[in-house]
Amino acid sequence: MRTYLDHNATTPLRPEARDAMIAAMDVVGNPSSVHAEGRAAKSLMEKSRGAIATAFGADGADVIFTSSATEAASLALEGRDLAGSAVEHDAVRAWIREELPADQAGVVAIETPETSTLQLANSETGVIQKIPEGLAVCDATQAFGKLPVAFNWLGAEMAFVSAHKLGGPKGVGALVVKRGTDVNARLKGGGQEMGRRAGTENIIGVAGFAAAATAAVKELEEGVWKEVARLRDLLETTLADAAPDTIFMGQTSDRLPNTSCFAVPGWKGETQVMQMDLAGYAISAGSACSSGKVKASAVLTAMGYDATVASSAIRVSLGPNTREEEILGFADKWLAQLQKYRAKAA
Incomplete structure (x- = not known):
């Protein structure tokens, strides 16, 4: 599924x-x-x-x-x-x-x-x-x-x-x-x-x-997006607790309630997208109109992030029908892949 x-x-x-x-x-x-x-x-x-x-x-x-x-x-x-x-x-x-x-x-x-x-x-x-x-x-x-x-x-x-x-x-x-x-x-x-x-x-x-x-x-x-924002925040808290070195972009600013952009420096964004796709989760690395371009995000570069961080970022964007168990399932799979990446890089 x-x-x-x-x-x-x-x-x-x-x-x-x-x-x-x-x-x-x-x-x-x-x-x-x-x-x-x-x-x-x-x-x-x-x-x-x-x-x-x-x-x-x-x-x-x-x-x-x-x-x-x-x-x-x-x-x-x-x-x-x-x-x-x-x-x-x-x-x-x-x-x-x-x-x-x-x-x-x-x-x-x-x-x-x-x-x-x-x-x-x-x-x-x-x-x-x-x-x-x-x-x-x-x-x-x-x-x-x-x-x-x-x-x-x-x-x-x-x-x-x-x-x-x-x-x-x-x-x-x-x-x-x-x-x-x-x-x-x-x-x-x-x-x-x-x-x-x-x-x-x-x-x-x-x-x-x-x-x-x-x-x-x-x-x-009807306030549907308030629940979406809660799930986005739950995702970020879960990932930050398990992987404190994760960088969350724009977290100090007002953001869309459904959007989380984050990076573990050195772990390529396109690699994460493929790994999570195989695990059953559709996410992206930057704008869809830029997909297929293996380069750092121009948006993140403009925000002052270096090429390593900018090329390691992924975006998770939720919808009104996203469920809590889906967010926690994604977090589990992503953290498992992160553990494998760190073991390989050690």
Whole structure:
């Protein structure tokens, strides 16, 4: 039996999202068509857009559907000449003109928010940033669905999110912008999405996104993530008690309730991922978008960790359905592998 502990990479599809997507498969029209079938598709799309806006606290803002958070980041950032932190996701770092430093706690200071972009929560360490008023662009991908967050009080001009980080389908994201904010269209043609992103919309994915976002907000209101945070803390305490030399990244900062990033210097992260995979546990070493690259984490390097520590880190990210026995089972297997590593290295 396997245990999935890589929710920051992608989440299992929620039943609500699956049901909404199956129902949307019977909506045959193109939302740009004016006949009855097209109007039905358009109605479903706009209902989904409204549900996502409500879940994200973005009433009165524009929600632009994209194929992913990566595309939404490109839509927000291309041609804007913004500064960004050294701990941003690669989808953001690819566009920034100036790299801002982070301290060892993973915290970034923004001096000119109107010309900067900043993530709300880091995918590797879980560290939460304080978003300054007037920030040009916010990456809310990891935070949406795990933290109480509303675009209308976030203070940013634009923010982007992704469905598959909160129990929705892969292949659909959104850029949320304050009404009246200029966006440079990257895909041009049919004029869809208010002329900001051409191409027929992914109605099935959008319907799943909306259902997942609504369910995620309900979970937050019910306090589900408080239990997740307890399990994350239990994991870290258990590992620290048995292996005091374990380094936990970002532990002194506010973090996502589900994320633990830690390292035993010298024990390669990719080795741990393979060993735990064989033991029945899915974890990761850094961002999923960087998987396959055998090198130190750029995020941890930016936080001041040396190459040995940065290349030894793994990330365990829990979900709403993670159970205590799964966490304790992971700890037992990981500590057993650590004992073998130390015996071999001695």
